[in-house]
Amino acid sequence: MFSGFVDGRDGIIAADKLLFNGIHECLIWKVFARRGLGFNANQGSSNSTVDGISDFNTKPACIKEIKVVKTATPLVNATDEINYTIKVTNDKDAVSTNIQINDNIPVGTTYVAGFGSTPTSVSGNTISFKIAQLGVNESATINYKVITNSNKSIRTFFDDMEKGQDNWEFNSLNDSLGVFEIQQTEKKSGNFAWRAPNLKTAQDQILQFFPDIQVPSTNPVMSFWHLYNTDAGFDGGFIQISTDGGTKWTDLGTNIFRNNYRGKINYSTFGIPNIAAWWGNSNGWIQTFVDLSAYVGQKVNIRFRFGSNNGTGGYGWFIDDVELFEMLNYNSEVCVTTAEGDKVCTIVPEKGTIVKPGLNTDIKDLENSSTIAIYPNPTGSFINIELPTASNNDLNINILDLNGRTVLTKSFIRNQQLIPLDVSMLPAGCYFVKVKLNDSILVNKFIKN
Structure with a gap:
């Protein structure tokens, strides 16, 4: 077992605390963050140099300000409840007083009284809370919930792979033996899902929905479930879109807003510099969401692409329950003010709460x-x-x-x-x-x- 870069960073910070009472901690964090070893960095296995996740953020407490984080139930059915959590932290070097929290209740939802924190007022779509004071490095958490109405996202396409290869084309771009295949071992629902086998040889294979897809006109989103376990950093998959019938393909990575790529993949796999992909181990099925609003009204082709280099193989990449829908989501802004003049606002990341589409x-x-x-x-x-x-x-x-x-x-x-x-x-x-x-x-x- 070898020490990784994050281990080294943490060791230096620990030594500073031991020898100098931590007076250099924020400077150390700043230096490491500039090099991709920030607060949320993950070194992966200490035996590998290619499976880490970089991060360029310093330790939050080193930024001397009031902070607010808002979270919500990520996915609901119509008429389900949404649980909201608001965490306010005082990372300033002085006590903060008379802290006012004003949150907007999303249109289409109704506040549920008697649960969680007691608001100071609920007026229209505004719900308010008050905290008398927060000491240095202290936090306070507010909870409340709302109930959604009967509206839901509108599904325009769905394939659970139960009809096998219908709707799909698959082949190898480098004439390798490995191609996507329908199988029954791993599946999110039903009996079938696609698998890209992760062989020990060089592969470049695609799975493409062969008819053109008409992108919906309102909040178009694509989602799919996938599971992967591949040679970390070297073998993996990504998703592409074409608006000209397949002549030119564009990576959709910048459009993914939930469960994005794991990180950059080695150049030897696809021969494309600085490309990211899903690789390593997903630890079970995950659902990825892709914002297609840049393609509203267009006919597009979408494909999954998986590659590997010569070397270590893996279990593969599995894909199931591909869906296109007009998204209905709930999100709103919360703002926090203090008597000392602070004001900070935020929303729930990843488009807040998405209402599931469903067949009637x-x-x-x-x-x-x-x-x-x-x-x-x-x-x-x-x-x-x-x-x-x-x-x-x-x-x-x-x-x-x-x-x-x-x-x-x-x-x-x-x-x-x-x-x-x-x-x-x-x-x-x-x-x-x-x-x-x-x-x-x-x-x-x-x-x-």
Whole structure:
């Protein structure tokens, strides 16, 4: 076992406390922070030089000011409660008095009385608390909760991989043996998920959603669940987007706002300088969220890319439950003032609380219904709907979006078994065809490019 850089930093700080009563601690923190060994740095394994996480922030107590941190329940269902925690810290060298905390209750939520800290007032959407004083290096914590309304995020695309390779293309960019594969060993939900095997040889493989995706017009977000365990610092994956049909690809790392890349990956893996990726061990399934607001209204292609170099292999990268939705989130600003003239404000990081999108009951029932044949699928303009038998009665064919809303209805006379239908007017996305045939409800899904 060897000492790492963070171990060395901590040893120097400990020595300063022992020999000089810690009078140089903030200077030491400042020097190390400039070199990426700041307060939140993580050296990883002390036996590796490539699996650390850099940080350029000094110790918070070395910045002599009032600080406030606000946290919230990160993910809820509609009508769930959100728990808020506000922590105020006095890192100044003097006592702070008459500390006023004013927080905004998000629109669409309602304050729940009788829980947590007692406010001094609740007026409209403003909730207020007061702290008489905070001594040097003292903290105080405020808690309260709200309940959300029935609104939720609107799902526009979802694939839980239960239909196997449908919707996806996969191949190797360097003609290696390793390619993404559908498997059943590791999955977030259901029975199937994708896996990029982490071989001991050089790989560069992609998993791409092959129809164009129409990015929603309001707060578009992509999320997916993934699990990874790879050769730390050398083998890993990242996510890319294209707006020109796949000619040029852009890394989405700067758009990720929850569970971002682990850190930079070695140049030998992809031959791309300073690229970051997910590598090492995720310690189970994690959900990553990507802000697509820069691509509102555009048709895009999205792909996952995994690579490794020659050397040590690993378990791989697993991907499940890919989703695109119009995000509904709750976030608001809290401000803290003191009698000494301090004022500091903040919001909850990572876009606050996100309301989960979800299929309504009608859609869940549809997915469990008997199916009909639809082709071509995906399609750009027309589909052919092939029924298992001719209808004894006139037909009504309904096209539903992923939220169960009927977006197109057509009527056809009886005794037809193969029915052409123009869907060119529909936006790109996934849809259900619902047909009542004699005494049965028949359903299948198709993709409109």
